[in-house]
Amino acid sequence: MANVHGGQILVDCLRAFGVRRVFSVPGESFLAALDGLHDSGLENVVCRQEGGAAMMAEAHGKMGPMPGVVFVTRGPGATNASAGLHIAMHDATPLVCFVGQAPLKHRDRGVFQEVDYRAFFGPLVKWVAEVERTDRIAEYVATAFRIARSGRPGPVVLALPEDVLSALAEETPHTDAASPDLEMSDRQAKRVLEVLGTAERPMIVVGGSSWDATTAQTAAEVARRLGAPIAATFRRQDYIDNDHPNYAGDLGVGMNPALGKRLSQADAILVVGAELNDITTQDFSLIDAAHPPRIVQASSDPDALSKHYPAELSFTVDPAAAFGALAAALPDRAGADRGAKAARAEFEAWQTPKETPGEVKLEEVICWLRDNADPKTIITNGAGNYAAFLHRYYRFRQFGTQLAPTSGSMGYGLPAAVSAKLNHPERPVICLAGDGCLQMTIQELSTARQYGADIIVIVANNGRYGTIRMHQEKSYPQRVSGTNLFNPDYVALAGAYGGTGHLVTKTGEFPAAYRAAEAGGLHIIELRLDPDMLSTGFSISDLTQD
Template structure:
């Protein structure tokens, strides 16, 4: 069999793993990989900065459950990408990052852009390795994909020395292995069911990264069968149809105080992939670890079970592996066990609280909630604006919310591009603050180059809103480092071959949004009153 260079071996291995798209910023350190991709039927989405490329790969992993793949060059390329890798690690997203490396023959000489990637990425990702033999390249790739998807998913980094990647070797004969499937024994299912049957105030919480539309349907059926309220963790709101009569809201930043109180009053909590972390429990104040109620925990990583709050019964598995069995094992409940009142509290929380100005975020988000198609995908990064989305929108289909639980700014635009490429028939909205958007603004060029027709809604209040909110609370009247200068977003949209819309009153927004449904790139700038922050502290 004719020998191939490492880049060709790599590209063919990606195809065997079912990779349908990669994201990259090109570099001379991995020219052989680019050459391999030239002949592979795998589109290469060329981005403008490595952080944006890694965020696109993370969004791809979130949407598909398969590892997103990103290629970056050595030195500054790799360090730029670390922002997206941190998101993937925090959010438990499967991702494989290939980093070009200095030639192996020059390693440890401090040559141009040399970095010790094992040391740099070690605390940041699930696994990092450097390939030192071309004939073992396939072995490392297979392991990278396995580690990225096993247990609690996460990012993996493979450093590829330039000379190893360009060297020749025989194509590998080994095939990729399969992943281990985790499940629960019948006695564990019985123990879970008994606890749910005996509970007076049960609560179901869905979270984590390994979810599906089937899991959504099964979890909703379980809530209906047990009479329990069902909620989600931070930025996992699309895991349950928000119109479902048992849906009670999200345990996120600025959660509904009534839902927070309900967590502490529950006598049995079923965690389906979710974790009782600082966000879920409001800095561990809503539940006392020394007085934990009956806790039923389903999580793919055994080490995460009982991390802070001791589990009564637990299973190391993804929720979808046990939900059907649990659904069949629990007794149907004729009466209500808190779902109706929890739903009333949720709907009350969604009644808009008026903020200052002629353009109001609560009005805009409520209009989107009541008017956009249910398949509309909404992405966002981090900022004060996002609290309005969490509180007032309703996600009705799984896969329509793509956002970082790590709280990373700049995520919304790259994620929207990735979402549109993956779901070309669905409308895609990037909701961003002016500070958030400007961190990855250059990826508008990527959107246009690759035909990602997205709508960007910019909440422009001229400041880093979340930080300003805390600043006004902690050091009132002492503004420092939070004001922003903004471009003319309507003109900017035109510069990228798109259409710009400047909104100065609520009534102008519906017509502007409807124009975006005909395709193309659109930026809708919301001119917000800076005083809005003073009334959104509870968000």
Template sequence: MRHGGQILVDQLVKLGVRRVFSVPGESFLAALDGLYDAGIDNIVGRQEGGVAMMAEAYGKMTGQPGVAFVTRGPGATNASAGLHIAQQDSTPMVLFVGQINNRHTDRETFQEVDYKSLFGGLVKWVAQVDHTDRLPEYIARAFRVAQTGRPGPVVLALPENMLSAQAEVADFTGVVVPDTAGSQDGAAPFAKALAHAERPLIIVGGPHWDKGTTTAAARLAEAAKAPIVTSFRRQDYVDNRHSHYAGDLNVGINPKLADRIRATDCLVLIGTRFGDINTQGYTLVDPAEPQKTILHIHHDVAEIGRVYGPTLGWVETAPRAIPALLNALKPADMPDRSAWIKAARADYDAWTNPQETPGEAKLEQVIKHLSETLPEDAMVTNGAGNYAAWLHRYFTYKTYGTQLAPTSGSMGYGFPAAISASLEHPSKTVVCLAGDGCFQMTLNELSTAAQYGATPIVIVVNNGRYGTIRMHQEKTYPGRVSGTMLTNPDFAALARAYGGHGETVTTTADFAAAFDRAKASGTFSVIDLHVDEDALSPALTLSGLAKV
């Protein structure tokens, strides 16, 4: 006989879970008891949104479901931000939510929430476990659903009386692995279609990638004689220094790359969903009339043809499809596209040449310094905001597994992700780039970093405003500033108050030495980088908008 919390944790041990993230609650005390001597690290955060983001980042890094525990009601609703990231980013994740005594359901009991209604459109699957002896069944299914097809988040609600009850039940049998069914039959027609294209373009993204796949993708671009592009916030999927790499499809896209998307006669989509950010709101390629060949590879059949009707579709993961394509391709059959490739690369090189922005602390030079001096395996995280445009444009990603960023565009993500990355890879340099508004959404997790010895270096791009919203505000309602100004703390002093290292930088010349001191500190660090409020984006200034 075991109580439900012990049964639950025993399943996690069997599934190979090494670390969970949580904010404790009385609704899952039995699960906390099960974790007591299970050998699983329990990283306790300060707010459920940050905890869910840490778990999501863990899923991104490892390919295994990130696991989080939160309590009922406000704990669950706080965690929804991390679930949304996992859903849009195709990240495997399992969230366990403490629930009220199930004998009190539908009485609007204290903190009662119907999680099937709350999370139904936000996750892959949500269920409530009402019987203790069915825990092994539900948990095995949750991990299977989170990893199969297009990966994503799963929520299991755990009534407190079910968790504390005793049951005699065997652990689940078998193993829980992602589905491996796939056909290599798609390679030959894809290769044939590529041979007939004049101006093909390969776009890579989505889940399931690893370092070997990124190497194979670069070889595929060479064999196919085509430029290769990464989808939004998947820039580490190709070594950006490769001769065939032509940039990434982000919010602030290179205009010449946008023109190239329009001009291509053959899009090869590998792993990516090719959504609205990649297509600039579906303007680069018309879903109703694409006017180009579309070859789409995705592991989930439901994603192929969801928006764009492909000429050819292939249900397969990138790690299996790319080697199969390499075997099927005959470089001799590919026409000479050297001019197309060189032009695409030249456009990228010109785009990444830093353009000067106003102020004494120039973010473009800070990013270039980081790009040139960080170790190749350094991990860089960010949330959402215009500050990230400098990172996406000027940082050169060199190896897989070095970018953690939300394709969902969630503010506050960068710092929890950096904590998770530092705990998972303690020997690596982890740098978080965050706007002043973005950082303040989750900076309470400085306490979590201090408690567990995480050592990320946070660079706060401080312009005293919600920069992205202010940019759109000035474009739409010029001169009518409303709701976009910020009063900020002394971020460096705040870091020191938590026991970390903190410095304020106001000029470009002072940044390198400050970063070196932060790296040498041996603890978490915050560099408060004061940038000019006139610089709204790498190519847009407030004064320039005012003139318009």
């Protein structure tokens, strides 16, 4: 075999593993990799800031089936990317980050932008390594992909010294290692059904990663046959068709109090892919650790089993295999209702809009989208009180239509929307963002335009960091500090990026703006909200109490 530079070896490995798109902000530390990408057939989406690039790659990894891939340069480039890596770690998203590194020959001399990446990224990712030999690049890439996808998926970082990447070596690509099968036996499935079948108030809780449309359908069918309510965890609402009669809502931030009460009173809980963590249980208050219900837990991550509450039965198995085995063991008929109808009624009552102050009612906007948007529409968001309206009032009817960070990271919605539109150009994509959230990654509007990602951006503009202001007003009343925001003219900004802007000052103006946006192109729809709506006069606590 002919000798080629390390950048070519790296890119050939990506092609062999099935990667078709990467995200990057270019840097002189990985010029050889950029050269390898030149005629590779891989799309290199060049972003405006490494945090945005990593978030796009994370969203790509969420959509599957391949891990997201991002290239960033050393020093400030790598540290900027850490925001997206943190999201991937919390959300169990497979992601591979390649970082250009200072030349190996100058290691530990404190040269320009040198960082000890093992020390820096160690607590943030599943695995971090630095390649020291060009002829081992393929080996390291194969290991990175295996670790990113195995067990509980997550991000890995490979540091690539500039001189190692540019040196020549014989190309000996490594093949991608297959993930081990994670199955549930017939005997194990019967044991699970013995626990659930004898319960009077069972509940199914789904979440985590490693999910797909078939798993969503099978999970819903298991719930139907058991007659049990099924709930999703924080920002995993698209795991079950929200119109399904057994769907009971989400156990997330701002959850329906009735659903929280139902969880606390359940006598058996089947937890698949999810965790009964602080968010799911409202700071561990909904389940008594001293007297827990009968818990059955299935996860591809053995470390997640019985992590916070003891499980009577636990299985290291992926969600598809778990629900497949349960469906095969259950009779193909509807079981007796054991709380599903009442839980569904509580969910539908929870979706009745609660009026907020101001001329633009965010709850009515979300309800309009719920009733009028194409079910295939992908909705992305970052963090902020505005997102609670989406969680409460929208209905996700298909798997793969919700992209949001369980880590609570601001700025995620816009990069995720760009990534989603590139992955699914035929589907509508909406980024819902607060004004503070959007401005953290607003420069990626340029990336959207460069690559023809015609997304719809809906900005909930109340001129402040609303969530922080809400807590501030509660803890230090009438002492506003550091939470007011200046906003750009979003209509003019849309035009500056070659798109179209719409200013909505009354709720009734929204449908026409959205219909115009549906026609194509980049659109920004600004919702001019009452400044107190999401902070002082009407807080998230008001939204979550009926």
